[in-house]
Amino acid sequence: MTAGTRTVAPGPAALARILEPCAPEEFLASSWGVRFLHVRGRAGRFARLMPWEKLSEILRRHRLDFPRLRLVRDGSPAPVSSYLRHVAGGRGRTSIPRLKPTELTKHLREGATLVLDAVDELHAPIEGLAEELELFFHEHVQVNLYAGWQTSRGFDLHWDDHDVFILQVTGRKKWSVYGMTRPHPLVADVERAEKPTGKPLWDGVLEDGDLLYIPRGWWHVAQPLAEPTLHLTVGVHNRTGLDLLRWLAERLRASETFRRDLPRTASPSARAAHAERLREELFAEFDAATLERFFAELDARAEPRARLNLPRDATPHTLPDSRHTLVRLVAPRPLEFKTAGGAVEFDALKRRWRFADEALVLLRPLAERRACTVAELCEEARGKLDERTVRAFVCELLTHGLVSLGDGDEG
Incomplete structure (x- = not known):
């Protein structure tokens, strides 16, 4: 990214990418919260989000336990002990989950679906997508993974208590989508939402690169088609x-x-x-x-996602000499600046921040682009602040936890 380059705001751009070729404006006006939407997409467009080799690496390297990692088949969970073992650690005071790879793959060959919750915390490309969508929707976003191999469905017909975007990463999967049987149901509700008895509103196959949007409370069921299939569900948890x-x-x-x-x-x-x-x-x-x-x-009051870059973050009094160092805004929601009395104020990370109004020349590009190199910030401040002052202000933001540092090629 060169100095002075301007980019599209991250939130709308992320929504446009996953909806392509459907325009976000069209989606928000006709589908969001009111009807399902199926979008045919280019094969392979979601492949970088979770390649099979990356999923295998995550399963190998992380201590994943139930219920975050689970196997389900025809609506029933597989016994946890059949694919996980727990060993004593810390002088017997803790229990450490260990994968049983042979037993797990046997379950998968026989028709189980592998479910891994919150993969946005395990793989940077998915985390980046979730972060950008949170900027747009102003709500928490969680991404779960589902992988299957045979024809047994993972879950029975059900509805979710949040809106979901289903991204077909690889393979195919058959979906049936029904409407709501109780308007806007809740998990702890005063009345039960009865299962639909009629035909589905949509019955079709998601191909590699397709997207399916299902509003909260809409009944649906999915079934593999005797081939390796992997999809991500991007859940947007709206307030009521x-x-x-x-x-x-x-x-x-x-x-x-x-x-x-x-x-x-x-x-x-x-x-x-x-x-x-x-x-x-x-x-x-x-x-x-x-x-x-x-x-x-x-x-x-929104909580930021954990972001660390050691040893830099632990030595905030200095910045690397490179002007390509990336300065990334940590605040998880868009910032609204108010200027008065020679100061600029904004609310983020559970407190109100106040800086001299000269800081706005640096804060605004960070808020708009979410990440800028030191060179870009110096260019934005040209004629108003010198590089030494820019670097000192970035150090101040870093000390307060408002920004984190990265390498220029991350942008």
Whole structure:
């Protein structure tokens, strides 16, 4: 990446890549949250996200335990002890999972589906995709992996409590998609969502490079086709009105009226008066701007993904001499800058940050591109800040945990 190069904002670009050739605007207007979408894609376009050799390496090198790693067949889990053993470690105080490779592959040959949750924490290309989609949707994104070889389905007909993008990485898989039988069901619901009895809305085969979007609460089932198949499910965990009410309840802890005991033994008129005070304070808090305040606080309190670059991160008082060092913003949500009184402020990582307004010339490109080289930042600040000041500010951001460092070829 050369100095001064501008790139497309990461979040929208990531959504456009996985939806191609469907435009994100078209998807958001006609499908997001309301209907399924099947997109035919170029074969191999998702291959770099999880090659078979990388999956094999992850299984070899990581201490993966149930339920993160599991085998399922026709809706039933395989006994954990049949593919994992646990050995004592740390003078017997801990239990370390060890894979039984021969037994595991025997299960797979006989029709089991291999499930590996949160692979976005195990492979950088998938983590990068999840990070970019989190920037766009402003919600937590988790990516799970499913691999099969025979014709036995992994899971029975079911619905998920989050929206999913299914990326067919390699091979093929048959899918049946039904609608909701209960509008917007919850995991802990007051009423059960009954299984659909009619024909599916869509019955088809995902080919290598295809995408299938399924909204939360839509019933679906998948089945391998007697060939190696691997897909990723990108889950977007959106908030509901119940999350908003829980947030409001926490805010109302500041209210003396809501902290007060309810007047169970008082007269009917006193109880009615207390209820009216509660209602007035609740509705005073629940105004037209409540939703925007909720979203803003969620963004400000969002947890970043773990990102380390040792030994650099442990020596923040200096930067490498190379101008190609990559400075990567850690804050997991888009930043909103406010300038006043010669200062720039923004909320991120559970606190409010305040810097001299000269810093905006560096903060803005970092917020827009998420990663810039030292050379790019110096170019952005040309005529306003010298390189020594740029480097000192990057060191300050690094000390506060707002940025991490990497090599220029990461961009």
